[in-house]
Amino acid sequence: MQRLTGKRTIVTGAGSGIGRAIAQRFAAEGAYVVVADLDAAAAAQVATELGSACFGLQVDVRSAAAVENLVAQALERWGGLDVLVNNAGVGVAATIPNTSEADYERLMDINVRGTFLGMKYAIPAIAAAGGGAVINMASIAALVGIPDRGVYCAAKGAIMAMTKAAALDHVADGVRINCIAPGTVDTPWVARITAGYADPAAARAAMQARQPHGRFVQPEEIAAMAAYLASDEAASVIGAVMVVDGGMTAR
Numbered sequence: 082m083q084r085l086t087g088k089r090t091i092v093t094g095a096g097s098g099i100g101r102a103i104a105q106r107f108a109a110e111g112a113y114v115v116v117a118d119l120d121a122a123a124a125a126q127v128a129t130e131l132g133s134a135c136f137g138l139q140v141d142v143r144s145a146a147a148v149e150n151l152v153a154q155a156l157e158r159w160g161g162l163d164v165l166v167n168n169a170g171v172g173v174a175a176t177i178p179n180t181s182e183a184d185y186e187r188l189m190d191i192n193v194r195g196t197f198l199g200m201k202y203a204i205p206a207i208a209a210a211g212g213g214a215v216i217n218m219a220s221i222a223a224l225v226g227i228p229d230r231g232v233y234c235a236a237k238g239a240i241m242a243m244t245k246a247a248a249l250d251h252v253a254d255g256v257r258i259n260c261i262a263p264g265t266v267d268t269p270w271v272a273r274i275t276a277g278y279a280d281p282a283a284a285r286a287a288m289q290a291r292q293p294h295g296r297f298v299q300p301e302e303i304a305a306m307a308a309y310l311a312s313d314e315a316a317s318v319i320g321a322v323m324v325v326d327g328g329m330t331a332r
C-alpha cells in the first residue's frame with residue numbers, strides 16, 4: 082500500500098525497535114523520513130537502508146535547540162512537514178522507593194519533555210503545510226498500573242493526557258494528534274529491562290506470558306498502526322489512544 086506518498090515525516094528514536102519499524106513502514110508507503118535518534122550511527126544506518134528519500138539526524142529530544150533544529154532541517158530539505166512521530170522513550174524497572182532521582186528525571190525528560198518539545202516545534206510547521214498528523218508513543222502503562230514501572234506509568238500517562246488536550250487545541254489547524262499504547266513489544270528495550278532482574282530469562286518469560294495472545298507484539302504491528310494514523314484514512318481519528326497489546330488491557 083502507498084498511503085503516505087510524498088508525506089514529509091519525522092520519526093524520533095528511529096534508530097532501533099519500534100521507531101525503526103515505523104521509519105521502514107513509512108518509507109515503504111512512499112513517505113520521506115527524517116530518521117532522528119540520539120545514537121548518530123544508528124540513525125545513519127537506518128536512513129541508509131531506507132534510501133535517498135530519507136536522511137538521518139542525531140537529535141537529543143530533551144534539547145529544545147536540537148528539536149527546533151530537527152524541524153528546521155526537515156523544512157529546509159523538503160519545504161514542509163506533514164507528520165511527526167514522537168517515539169523516542171526509555172523505561173526503568175523499579176518501584177517508586179527504588180527509583181533514583183536521576184532516573185526519574187531521565188524518564189520524564191526523554192518521554193514527556195521530548196514529546197512536548199516535538200509537538201511545540203512541529204505543530205506550527207504541520208499546520209503551515211495545511212495540516213497533517215502527530216503520533217505520540219504512549220504505552221498500556223498509561224492505562225493500567227504495571228508492577229515495577231511507577232515513573233514509567235507516570236511518564237506515559239502524561240503523554241496520553243497531553244495528546245488529548247493538544248488534539249483539541251489543533252483540530253481547527255488540521256493537525257490530528259493521537260497516541261499509540263503498545264503492549265509488550267519485542268525490541269532491544271525488553272532486553273535492557275529484563276537485564277535488571279536477577280533472572281532475566283524468567284523476567285522475559287513473564288513479560289511474554291502477560292500478553293493474552295501468548296507472544297510479544299512485533300514492532301511491525303505498531304508500525305502498521307502508525308502508518309494508519311499518519312494516513313488520510315484516519316481523518317476522523319483525533320485525540321485517540323490506539324491500543325495494540327494482544328489483549329493485555331482487556332482482562
Ligand SMILES: NC(=O)c1ccc[n+]([C@@H]2O[C@H](COP(=O)([O-])OP(=O)(O)OC[C@H]3O[C@@H](n4cnc5c(N)ncnc54)[C@H](O)[C@@H]3O)[C@@H](O)[C@H]2O)c1
Pocket residue numbers: 093094095096097098099100117118119120123140141142143168169170171172191218219220221262263264265266267268269270271
Ligand atoms: N518495547 C515495548 O514493549 C514498548 C511498549 C510500550 C511503549 N514503548 C515505547 O515505544 C518507544 C520505543 O521503544 P522501543 O522498545 O523501540 O525502544 P528501543 O530502546 O529499541 O528504541 C528507542 C530508541 O530511542 C532512542 N533514544 C533514547 N533516548 C533518546 C533521546 N533522548 N533522544 C532521541 N532518541 C533517543 C534510542 O537511541 C533508541 O534508538 C518508547 O517510547 C517506549 O517507551 C515500548
